[in-house]
Amino acid sequence: MISFDLDTIRILLHLLGVAVWLGGQIVLAALVPVLRSIGEDAPRLAARRFGQVAWPFFALVVVTGFWNVAEVDPGSVSAGYNAVLGIKLLLVAISGVAAFVHTATDNKMVRGITGGGGAVAAFGAFLCGVMMVS
Ligand code: HEM
Numbered sequence: 001m002i003s004f005d006l007d008t009i010r011i012l013l014h015l016l017g018v019a020v021w022l023g024g025q026i027v028l029a030a031l032v033p034v035l036r037s038i039g040e041d042a043p044r045l046a047a048r049r050f051g052q053v054a055w056p057f058f059a060l061v062v063v064t065g066f067w068n069v070a071e072v073d074p075g076s077v078s079a080g081y082n083a084v085l086g087i088k089l090l091l092v093a094i095s096g097v098a099a100f101v102h103t104a105t106d107n108k109m110v111r112g113i114t115g116g117g118g119a120v121a122a123f124g125a126f127l128c129g130v131m132m133v134s
Contacts, residue, residue, distance in 0.1 A: 010067050017061035018129070021095075022122045024054050029119065051103055058096060065092070081132055088128035094121040 028050050035042040069085070098118030105111050 007071070010064060010071065013060060014064035014068060017057045017059075017064060018126060020057035021054055021061055022119070022126055024050055024057075025099075025119045025122065029115075047103070054099075058099075062092070084128050084131050088125050088132070091121045091125040091128065094118070095125060 028047065031046065032043050035046050095118050098114040098121060102111055102114040102118055105114070
């Protein structure tokens with residue numbers, strides 16, 4: 001049945017956070033060559049501004065994620081569901097830590113690995129989330 005209730009708002013906010021955190025990383029990565037052509041500092045400035053927007057949305061994903069967990073009846077889910085949720089939480093942690101190290105480091109190689117790895121981990125969490133509801 002189609003309805004608009006608290007569950008709608010919970011999932012809406014969870015996916016809004018995902019859209020900005022993961023979608024924003026993909027768009028920012030795509031813009032880097034253009035930003036480089038504008039100026040040496042442009043990618044760094046754009047990334048810093050993106051971070052100011054993205055971190056609150058990451059917090060939104062985590063808060064609504066725990067809200068999701070609280071709404072799921074533990075008796076109604078399979079061991080597979082719990083395993084995918086566990087993998088997802090690990091990937092979320094990797095995504096957050098990698099993004100933090102990515103912005104904090106001065107080492108170019110570490111920046112590259114944590115930038116790419118963090119985005120892949122966020123995508124993996126996205127896949128796990130979809131698997132949990134399909
Ligand atoms: C980058 C981080 C995350 C991504 C990309 C992500 C992605 C998703 C997606 C795509 C869904 C499916 C929503 C739907 O169509 O109903 C989902 C659901 C869910 N997420 Fe996340 N999520 C993230 C973080 C978290 C965290 C941190 C938690 C737990 C603390 C969590 C717990 C859940 C649960 C339990 C559901 C199932 C909700 C239900 O069955 O109603 N998620 N997530």
